[in-house]
Amino acid sequence: MKRMIITIGRQSGSSGRKVGELLAERLSLPLYGKAELQKIAEGTDDYEEVQAFYEEEPVNSLLYAIAMSQFEQEVGRIPFQRIRELASKESCIIIGRCAGHIFREDPEAVRVFIHADPKIVCRESWSGKDFPRQRQRNFLEDTDSRRASFHKYYTKQEWGLAQDYELCLDSGVLGIEGTVEVLTEYLRFRGFFQGMNEKTYERVIEYLKQQIQEGKLSCGSKIPSERELAASLNLGRNSVREALRTMEHTGMLESRQGKGNFLVNMPQKSLGNVFSMMLLTGQSNYREVSRIRRILEQEAFVQAVRLKNPEVLKRLKAEIKEMQIPEKTAEHDRRFHQELIRAGENQLLVAVMESLSGLCEEEIAHVQKEAKNEDWCQIHEEIVNALEEGNMEKGLKWIRRHYDKIDDTLIF
Secondary structure, rough: OOOOOOEEEOOOOOOOOHHHHHHHHHOOEEEEOOOHHHHHHHOOOOOOHHHHHHHOOOOOOOHHHHHHOOOOOOHHHHHHHHHHHHHHHHEEEEEOOOHHHHOOOOOOOEEEEEEEEHHHHHHHHHHOOOOOOOHHHHHHHHHHHHHHHHHHHHOOOOOOHHOOOOOOHHHHHHHHHHHHHHHHHHHOOOOOOOOOOOOHHHHHHHHHHHHHHHOOOOOOOOOOOOHHHEEEEEEOOHHHHHHHHHHHHOOOOOEEOOOEEEEEHHHHHHEEEEHHHHOOOOOHHHHHHHHHHHHHHHHHHHHHHEEEEHHHHHHHHHHHHHHHHHHHHHHHHHHHHHHHHHHOOOOHHHHHHHHHHHHOOOHHHHHHOOOOOOHHHHHHHHHHHHHHOHHHHHHHHHHHHHHHHHHHOOOO
């Protein structure tokens, strides 16, 4: 994991501190807030000189006027330097203390501001307590006013402006857990997790493979927890967590809230992402997708003829019947081709075809609008008839005709 400095500014009552604590726990990072920084500073020779910064003493207008008359960077120079030195040693999370300003030009810093609607804050922060509503509001406003004065005294900048942060999150809407989730995904987007050791990912996969080979796990099984995997593999929990997230994104795992991670192995999910990106970047197009589907479906049909499964015929005929209803044509056309691919009883074909099918739904719907519904249904009926007769050549001919119609109509 790349080095990072996460600074969190927060509105009073927004649970910014709790967000920081939960994020620190998930990323295995040290957290520095007012108390932690003050404790570190108390052991330094110049603590008395900067004591007001760590204790966040109220700033009056006279002090502010004096500060404005001094050279830029003079006020706060020493505590700012101490915080920079602290962050230079390791990745960390810093709550408040003008940290967003201190690291405003640091490319390894992520400056975050947490806020929430005062109505939500009052309702949740004072739930079950006998505080008048106005007293609650006054407390929040006074706290934010002190923070604004403190920030302006040391930075000469206004506090809480959106343009001073790269990410502003409403914890009243997202909740603490949701805010941390969004933050984590943003860090991944910024590339801070790219440094996650690929060997960690590989070690987790190899460990799970070994568990499967030994009969301890199977598809659908719950895998060991992050803590158990970290202990078994002698890895950090953060590294294991990122490995599991990668496995989830590639369709190997499914995360179920409150229950853990389960081995599911859905290769079509990761394949679909790859194929979709190829289309978006112009590396492929819908005609190529159509041609690959044509090849796969013909192979599945050949195998289905050899297997002669009567249940497959029943399901295909049922889909054609539903397909005749115009508003259901697209849905049951998709199901028809899924059934035909499954009829070949080749799981690799099924995975690849399912990953491709979702890419063409809009284009096939366009073809269906252009074609008469009875003509469209007839093609599918001929494919089923050929399968029932065991006539391989006839079935392949109608599959080709089906995809010819798609290719002739595709506008991409």
